[in-house]
Amino acid sequence: MNDPIGNEMYSLHVNGQDRAVMDAWVGESLLYVLRERLGLPGAKGACEQGECGSCTVLMDGDAVCSCLVMAATAVGSEIVTVEGLVEQNPTMAVTAHAITSQVTDVQQAFITEGGVQCGFCTPGLIVAVHHLLDKNPDPTELEVKESISGNICRCTGYGRIFAAVEAVVQVRKANS
Amino acid sequence: MTVAIPLTISEALDALSSNPDARLIQGGTDMMVEINFNHLKPHNIIALRRIKELRTWTKNTDGSITIGAGVPYQEMETGELKQLVPALAEAARTVGSPQIRAAGTLGGNLGTCSPAGDGLPVLFAVDAVVHLQSNEVSRQLSIHDFMLGVKRNARNANEIITAVTIPVLNGWQGYTKVGVRNAMVISVASACLAVDKPTKSVRIALGAVGPTIIRCRDAESWLTQQFDLSTSTKIELDLAKEFGRRVALESKPIDDHRSTAEYRRHAVSVLAQRLITRAYPS
Ligand SMILES: Cc1cc2nc3c(=O)[nH]c(=O)nc-3n(C[C@H](O)[C@H](O)[C@H](O)COP(=O)(O)OP(=O)(O)OC[C@H]3O[C@@H](n4cnc5c(N)ncnc54)[C@H](O)[C@@H]3O)c2cc1C
Ligand code: FES
Ligand code: FES
Numbered sequence: 006m007n008d009p010i011g012n013e014m015y016s017l018h019v020n021g022q023d024r025a026v027m028d029a030w031v032g033e034s035l036l037y038v039l040r041e042r043l044g045l046p047g048a049k050g051a052c053e054q055g056e057c058g059s060c061t062v063l064m065d066g067d068a069v070c071s072c073l074v075m076a077a078t079a080v081g082s083e084i085v086t087v088e089g090l091v092e093q094n095p096t097m098a099v100t101a102h103a104i105t106s107q108v109t110d111v112q113q114a115f116i117t118e119g120g121v122q123c124g125f126c127t128p129g130l131i132v133a134v135h136h137l138l139d140k141n142p143d144p145t146e147l148e149v150k151e152s153i154s155g156n157i158c159r160c161t162g163y164g165r166i167f168a169a170v171e172a173v174v175q176v177r178k179a180n181s
Numbered sequence: 182m183t184v185a186i187p188l189t190i191s192e193a194l195d196a197l198s199s200n201p202d203a204r205l206i207q208g209g210t211d212m213m214v215e216i217n218f219n220h221l222k223p224h225n226i227i228a229l230r231r232i233k234e235l236r237t238w239t240k241n242t243d244g245s246i247t248i249g250a251g252v253p254y255q256e257m258e259t260g261e262l263k264q265l266v267p268a269l270a271e272a273a274r275t276v277g278s279p280q281i282r283a284a285g286t287l288g289g290n291l292g293t294c295s296p297a298g299d300g301l302p303v304l305f306a307v308d309a310v311v312h313l314q315s316n317e318v319s320r321q322l323s324i325h326d327f328m329l330g331v332k333r334n335a336r337n338a339n340e341i342i343t344a345v346t347i348p349v350l351n352g353w354q355g356y357t358k359v360g361v362r363n364a365m366v367i368s369v370a371s372a373c374l375a376v377d378k379p380t381k382s383v384r385i386a387l388g389a390v391g392p393t394i395i396r397c398r399d400a401e402s403w404l405t406q407q408f409d410l411s412t413s414t415k416i417e418l419d420l421a422k423e424f425g426r427r428v429a430l431e432s433k434p435i436d437d438h439r440s441t442a443e444y445r446r447h448a449v450s451v452l453a454q455r456l457i458t459r460a461y462p463s
Binding site: 055 | 182183185196206209214216217218223226230231277280284364365
């Protein structure tokens with residue numbers, strides 16, 4: 006067993022890098038640590054009780070609510086946030102307001118299909134959709150619905166989001 | 182506050198015996214909600230998630246299976262576990278959302294022991310056995326002796342729930358629940374029904390309609406006398422309805438923020454009728 010972690014430094018493996026977490030209370034959630042300690046504000050906090058999915062990240066390959074993970078217990082786990090998806094996925098450049106950034110194919114499809122309104126749910130949905138399509142490249146409609154049933158969007162009504170998922174499926178099929 | 186991350190059960194038990202006030206955390210889907218909302222400020226935490234022994238399941242020589250306390254629901258939803266214990270797969274699939282099912286476990290459901298816990302009616306219906314281990318002894322308790330009341334169980338503070346043994350029955354089984362919507366819902370009333378043809382028995386257990394899960398023994402034995410559970414293929418509507426009515430009589434629901442006692446009693450009669458009809462459809 007590793008030595009117990011107290012209120013001192015510990016290290017998390019996030020988006021392929023070891024990141025030191027300093028001066029944190031060890032009961033903090035992974036969501037809080039990502040946002041407030043590690044400067045990764047992609048995962049959003051809305052409910053902090055597992056209901057909304059806006060904080061979804063990948064942990065050891067599973068999509069989980071980072072608000073329900075005690076960060077100090079994630080030592081040794083592989084964590085991928087929405088910021089880290091760009092490295093692992095087909096990407097393209099988008100330019101908006103004279104800023105060019107790289108986005109993944111799923112993010113691009115959300116933009117093209119209009120799957121983003123206020124955008125608060127978007128990072129969690131992007132992670133959940135990547136997770137779905139990596140495991141199941143050609144999901145049925147029910148599988149898509151079930152896989153994002155833990156991600157609440159109160160703006161779009163989901164129609165544009167389903168369209169975005171379908172668009173990614175078609176593009177990936179055509180490219181494979 | 183400290184967090185220990187043991188890699189084996191025995192390391193976890195050592196950590197627990199040197200820190201008797203430590204709280205165990207597995208998937209965190211119950212405990213982190215309490216911590217995030219300042220309802221709980223544990224002094225010491227022992228995180229069980231890296232203990233491989235807790236995350237596996239095995240088949241026993243008597244045909245039963247033993248599922249580690251740390252196996253997440255998502256592994257029960259599909260594959261061989263679904264074949265062996267279909268009611269558990271159905272119950273697992275109703276838990277929260279995919280994110281919750283990737284993290285939440287039977288160990289945590291048993292640790293919390295909420296009457297609305299979706300794993301528990303299945304464990305009651307099949308007469309599961311809970312494995313508890315401390316540094317001094319290991320013991321096995323029937324689920325009926327383990328759950329004592331609302332969020333109360335027979336676990337001693339120095340014990341870890343290591344696994345649950347589930348008999349594999351021969352007959353139809355299923356789980357169903359009522360809530361305000363399909364995804365992400367704590368049950369308002371739930372029921373698990375399991376038939377065992379060789380012993381001509383039917384078991385029905387109700388969730389969220391009493392301080393513990395309720396086995397409806399009177400309705401079970403009544404149905405056994407009315408109906409041949411091993412050879413019949415179809416149950417008549419009247420018989421299914423009467424079974425539902427008798428099941429509801431054994432429920433002990435209360436009014437609370439999720440529903441009323443009256444609605445819950447009605448709901449379990451409908452659930453029981455539906456389950457027995459699914460078991461004997463035609
Ligand atoms: C959004 C949301 C939706 C939910 N929906 C459902 C639902 O539909 N149905 C349902 O049943 N539940 C639901 N839950 C509750 C929760 O997911 C389940 O009770 C789950 O089984 C808890 O497992 P866990 O491993 O995450 O528990 P944890 O939070 O890690 O632990 C829960 C309790 O059990 C104790 N414990 C854990 N493991 C052990 C062990 N091995 N030995 C001894 N004690 C232990 C802990 O000390 C703690 O007191 C939901 C929760 C959330 C946040
Ligand atoms: S903030 Fe984690 S699920 Fe809502
Ligand atoms: S876009 Fe506003 S919540 Fe989904």
